[in-house]
Amino acid sequence: NAEYGDAVSGTSKQHVADDYAQRLAAGQTECEGVINQGLQKLAGLTHQLQSCRLANESVCEVTRNENSSYTVVVYNARNLPRIEYVRVPLPHPHYSLLNVATGRREHIEFVRTSKRTMDINPSALPLVGVIKAHLPALGYTTYMLDMNLGRSR
Numbered sequence: 001n002a003e004y005g006d007a008v009s010g011t012s013k014q015h016v017a018d019d020y021a022q023r024l025a026a027g028q029t030e031c032e033g034v035i036n037q038g039l040q041k042l043a044g045l046t047h048q049l050q051s052c053r054l055a056n057e058s059v060c061e062v063t064r065n066e067n068s069s070y071t072v073v074v075y076n077a078r079n080l081p082r083i084e085y086v087r088v089p090l091p092h093p094h095y096s097l098l099n100v101a102t103g104r105r106e107h108i109e110f111v112r113t114s115k116r117t118m119d120i121n122p123s124a125l126p127l128v129g130v131i132k133a134h135l136p137a138l139g140y141t142t143y144m145l146d147m148n149l150g151r152s153r
Helices: 002-009 014-043 115-120 147-151
Strands: 069-075 082-090 096-099 108-112 127-135 140-146
Touching: 014 069, 014 140, 069 082, 069 127, 127 140
Parallel strands: none
Antiparallel strands: 069 140, 082 127, 096 140, 108 127
């Protein structure tokens, strides 16, 4: 349909843009599920992975629950190894970070969510844990955020 080309460039009628946005969101949800299932199998995890779509807004329904631990799987779709800074919204700073493959603790930096972000979005969590993820080419790294590790220091 020629109108969908208009939706991309921003020259469409509002109902066309709304329909296009709905289709894109549905496609993202479906792809996200397939990717999460694949990463779950690759990483040998028994629990279902979930994504934090609004992590750039300091919102994550997964970490809002204040569980004692979370698995964080970071995937590199590029054919070169790289370092990626991953932001995980968190309710408090009482987590330690464990690289699951090496069994070593790694540094996690806690950054306070800005007052402006908190004012704009009351669902934003007060902190973001920043992880410096070392990623292999076309691979993944699995981390564990764990409160119990933090208490044993």
